[in-house]
Structures are given as C-alpha cells and as structure tokens.
Amino acid sequence: MKFSLFSVAVKNLKRKSFRTAVLIVSIGLLVSILVFGASFILSVGSSIEKASNRLGADLLVVPSGAVDVASDVLLASKIKVFYMDKDIIQKVEKVKGVGKLTWETYLASAPGQCCSIPPAEIVAFNQKTDFIVTPWLRKSLHRKLKRNEALIGYTSNKNLGLLNVDSTMFNIKFKFVGVLEKTGTGLDNAIFISDKDLKNIITSSSMAKVKPNQISAIFVKVRKGYDPKIVARDIMNDIMQVDVIQRANIGKRMLSTLGDINKIFLITIVMASVLSIFLTWTIFSAIVNERFREIGIMKAIGAKGSHIVKLFVMEVLLLGLIGSLAGTAFGMYLSALLSKSFVLLRNLSATLTLAQRVDICVLGLVVGVGICIVGALSSIIRIKKLEPLSVLKEV
C-alpha cells in the first residue's frame, strides 16, 4: 500500500487488533439489529399491503366479529374457520354500488381424523362467480375443476409436493390437478375445492363443522363511480349479521401489531446506539490519551492540526465502515435465516424489493459510521487543540 495518511491509519488500527475488533463487532452488532429490524418491519408492512391489494376485491364481507380472524386467514395463512348464513349473499347483492361478488367457505383439515394431508385451510369457492382464485390459476389449469379435483396453493405445493397425488379430505378422495401461482397472500398455503365438492363433504363427513346453508366470506367488487367506504357502510347498515372490511383496512390489526414491534425495535436500536456512542467515546478517549506522545511527535515534525484530525477521522471512518458493512451483511443474513422462525414472516410472503434492500444497507452504513463519528468527536476536537510540547510533556 502506498505510504499515506490512510496507510498510517490502517497500521494504527492493525496494531491494536483486539480493540479494533471490539469496536467493529459492537458497531456491527448495532447495525445488524438495525438492518434486521428495518428488514422485518418493511417486509411485513409491504407484504400486508401487497397481499390486500392482490386479493382482487374492494370489500370483504364476513360474519360480525370475524374481521381479525378473516385477516389472519387471508394474509397470515392461519387455519381458522368462521361462518354466516348463505342468504346474506342476496342481501349484499341488493346494496347499491355492489358490482361483482363471489363467496368462499373455509374448512380446517384435521390430519389423522378426516384427512391424509397436513393441517391446512381448505377453501371451497364458487367457480362460476370466482375472481379471487381463478386469476392465479390461468397459467397452470385451463379448465374448471371437475368433481373430486382440488388445487393447491404455491407454498403448500412447494412444501408438500401434492400435485397429481391422491389425498383424502373429509373421507373423500381428491386429486390435486393444479397449482396456484404465488399470490403473496394466505391463498399460497391453502387447498382449493369447488363448492360442489363442499356439499359432498358436508354429507359424507361429520368432521366438517359447516352446514349446507353456510359460507365464510363474500368478496365484493364495487361498481365504478361508487365509493367503497360508502358501500361498506351501507352493507353494514342493511345487514346486521356482518362486518365489512375495505381493501385498505385488511390487515390493519397486523399493521398495528407491527407498529408495536416497530417501537420495540426502535427503543432497542436507540439504546444500542447510545451504548455504541459511549463505547466509541471511551475507546477513542483512551486511544487519544495513549497516543498523546505520538500526536506530539507528529506535530513536532511538522504535522498540522488538520493532518492529525484527518488521521483520526480516517481511523474512525474505517472502523465505522467495516463495522457497518459487516453488520449490514450479518443483519441481512439474519433476516433471511430467521424469516422462517417468525410466525408473522413465515405466514406472509415477506420479500423486499432491491430498492428496499439498498435503502436498508445505506441506512445501516450511515448509522454505523455516524455513531463512530459522534462517539469520537470530542476526542478529535481535543486533539486539534493540543500544542506539540504540551502533549509531549503530559506523557
């Protein structure tokens, strides 16, 4: 390496390798918490938003009190069931502003009792009216489902590999004939049957808790020119037994939970940052005290105050950069590794865009380097004011 202030800074850091490593690790850990936290919050937040947009309906009509449960099923792939009377479909159709609508009925598979498949949400949909499932099926199955045929969600197929395999659900043998494309919603983890097969299931198995005149949810597209908010209000005013969720509000509870997690991450990051600033300040104060003689010597042989400051700033920046880069890489690795361990992430199609990843990396670098500079600032200012001989005499 060419001899320069930079090479001197590198050599100074190398000389005290343990202390350098401690600082790098502490900055790295802080940045990794930040990167992991930001990745978690961003991916969950954007996944919920994307998933609710991908459902394809403006309004979701569910039994009264089932708003959160429905969100869990549709966004977080939770296996839950809820029912309301089927005649509500006609009531909803009559509300002004309601355009297309379709409905689904949910069943929970019970392995070992009724079903040969692992636990899964079974969705019975109406093939004539459906606009929720079919758009995701066009590429893989170009026809309607026949009797005792089923579809499988993208993730379920990936995990279970059931395509073209015969499986028993509620004592009826089904064949999986198609796989849905990745939707980024709870549909990825479900199994789909036609509502004609649902009738057979109800008659042949007592395990299915649903009655023939029940459904779980109605998906509504609002007519052009109508405000979804007003249509939702009208449906709720007209039909007492239901709640209506607007597309924008699907996953609201999850987002508010996310807000709490966000706060926890923020508090952790602030505390870790303060700790890192304190650590950097302590270490750099010690470094300056320890190198008083060196600073004095450098000044006596012609170093300007700016040379000494530059040298220390380079050391600080190097530490900050290395720590931040390591922390960013570790944070990204951690979020990839732990994404499957967090229920919230596992059940969502939580992926970050390249731009989001870049933003997070830049944030990590800025925070890591910034903390190093803030921590070392007082020491650097102190160096600038030192007179050569006074420094040498203090040793």
Added chain:
Amino acid sequence: MEQIVLQELAKDYILEGSRITAVQEVSLEIRKGDFICIVGHSGSGKTTLLSMVGCILKPSSGKVFFEGTDVYSLGEEALSEYRARKVGYVFQFASLLPALTAKENLLLPTLFSGMNGNGSSSAEKKATDYLELVGLKDKVNAYPGQLSGGQQRRVAIARALMNDPSAILADEPTGDLDEETEGEVMNLFRKINRENNITFILVTHSSELANIADRKIKMLHGLAEEIVTVA
C-alpha cells in the same frame, strides 16, 4: 549572516499557583552551519530553550527569528509548515511511531511537508539512503519494537534529515545510549553538519560531549551564557 536570532526569549510556567521561570530573557545569534551545544544541569531550562527555538513551545515573551522570519508571529498552519520544512527535531526519548517501519517513520515528515506528494519514489529512495547513512540499511522494514535503543535513535536522526532542514535540534540525543553508540551518533552529527552545512543545536548535560561543538551555551536557572567558542 545569522540564521537564528533569539531576542530576549523567556518562558514562565504556572505550577500549583506559583510562577516558575524556566528561561529568562535569552538573546543569542546562531549562524548557518554552527554546531552548538547547550549544557546545564537538569531543570536549568535547556529543553525549554531548545523547544522554543524548534517552534514547538510558544515563548512567554521575546522573539525567535528563523532566517529572518519571526516564527511565532506565524499562524498555526504556517508554523507547522515551518517545523516541517526548516527544522529537524530529535527528541530525548524514543520518538518513533510504533505502528510504522523504520522507513515509514522517515517518510512521515515528508508526508506532512507535502514532499511525498503523488507518492514519488524519490522520497522512498531518500529514506533508504538516510537509513544507510545511519548504518541501518538492513533495518528498513523493521518496526521500532524490533530495534535497539541506539538503532531507534539513529532512525530518529535520519528522520530529522528527511526534509533537508536548515537546522537540526537534538535534545539529549545520546541520553540512553552506551558510550560506543554515543560516539557514533556524535560523529554522525558532526559529519552531517560539515558535509551539508546544516546547523546543529544539541542539548546535553555532558560537558565532554559538548567539547565537539563549535560553541557551548551554558544554562543556569534559565539564564544562558556562552562559555567557550571553538575556532
């Protein structure tokens, strides 16, 4: 013509509330190429006087003219530049930077003076040449920790020469060296002084060593007195 002129140079310190006078109104004229030794007991003000001449300690009163420039009227940056280009300083203690090799320690002053600009290999060659001059050609890449006290001192002397200074100031440069090495270092100083016409101002408490000087200044309680002038 005088190269360095000290005009009523004085330095006071405040120590535990009392004023201590380290140097009292010293006036001195030093010609280019002079070899001067400042002798005196510990605490007599030798190092303080040398530090003021070397632009590393601001006097309480009086002036230092270096080649006609009142150095302490210069700003901080200009003073640093002066130190880098005009003066070579050899300290009384091991003064090498431990993280740098012998050669890198020599390159340091050139880095500060800007003479190492664009990473010219001439500075590197010069450093190697000076290390050869002080007999350390084989220690170019050695770290201070791998050198003996005498070798470190010689590296420090070579470093003082790197920017081709007009004057070399050395504070007890042979203080912790054995007799043989001490002789070698003094002979080296004399050789450089004669061959390059560089002014030398040495602080020592050894009257015997001071005998090689052209002029001897004795410090006593902060007062300077020229006691011998060798023709």
